[in-house]
Amino acid sequence: GAVVSQHPSRVICKSGTSVKIECRSLDFQATTMFWYRQFPKQSLMLMATSNEGSKATYEQGVEKDKFLINHASLTLSTLTVTSAHPEDSSFYICSAPVSGSEQFFGPGTRLTVL
Amino acid sequence: AQSVTQLDSQVPVFEEAPVELRCNYSSSVSVYLFWYVQYPNQGLQLLLKYLSGSTLVKGINGFEAEFNKSQTSFHLRKPSVHISDTAEYFCAVTMDTGRRALTFGSGTRLQVQP
Numbered sequence: 001g002a003v004v005s006q007h008p009s010r011v012i013c014k015s016g017t018s019v020k021i022e023c024r025s026l027d028f029q030a031t032t033m034f035w036y037r038q039f040p041k042q043s044l045m046l047m048a049t050s051n052e053g054s055k056a057t058y059e060q061g062v063e064k065d066k067f068l069i070n071h072a073s074l075t076l077s078t079l080t081v082t083s084a085h086p087e088d089s090s091f092y093i094c095s096a097p098v099s100g101s102e103q104f105f106g107p108g109t110r111l112t113v114l
Numbered sequence: 115a116q117s118v119t120q121l122d123s124q125v126p127v128f129e130e131a132p133v134e135l136r137c138n139y140s141s142s143v144s145v146y147l148f149w150y151v152q153y154p155n156q157g158l159q160l161l162l163k164y165l166s167g168s169t170l171v172k173g174i175n176g177f178e179a180e181f182n183k184s185q186t187s188f189h190l191r192k193p194s195v196h197i198s199d200t201a202e203y204f205c206a207v208t209m210d211t212g213r214r215a216l217t218f219g220s221g222t223r224l225q226v227q228p
Contacts, residue, residue: 006157032214034215034216042220042221043204043218043219043220043221044158044204044216044218045218046215046216046217049215093157093158095216097214101146101163101165101208101210101214103208103214103216105150105157105158106157107156107157108155108156108157110155
C-alpha cells in the first residue's frame, strides 16, 4: 500500500524558535496533503490543506503566518511552526489521499516546545 | 459540513468479551465513513471503511462495522477482543465528492482487561 513518511518523528525546541516538519509520499504523487493537529487525549483537527503549486487552505482559527505550509513538489509538503510557544506543543499528523476515498496517514511528529 | 459523535470516551471490557464502539454522524451530503485505530505515540491505521454497497463492512483484526443510514450510525464491533486491541479508536467521515479531508470524532479509548 501507499506510504507516507514524516520527519522528524519527535522534536524538542525552545520557545521562540521555528520548527520544520516534512511530509513525504514515498511511492505515489500527492497534489494535495492534509495537516492535522492532535492535542493530548483529544481528536485530530484539520489545520490546513496543502496544495502543490498553490497556496495552502487554512481552517478557521489557524494562523497562516504561524503555521507556514509549502507544497514544493508532488511528493513533499512541509509545515513550519514559526516562533513556537509551549501551547504549540502537539502531535502533528499529515495525510495524503491516494484515490477516491483512500487516505494514508504519516506516523506523526511529536512537537514539544519548552 | 459534517460532524461525528463518538458517544463513549472510554470503554473497559474484559478479554474475549464482545465490544461495540458507537459512532453517529451528521451530514447534509452523502459521505464515506471510516474507523481508524491509534496506538500510543503512533499514527493512524485504517480498520475499515464504508463507501457504498453492503452496509456490513469487515475490516482488519476481526473488526466489523454496520452502516445504518436511517440512524446515521456506523458502530464498530468485535465479537471477542484481545489485550492487544487496547488503543484509541476514531470514527471519521468525509464527503463522497470533492475535498477529502476527514472529520474525526473525539475518539474512544478501548481498554481490554485480562
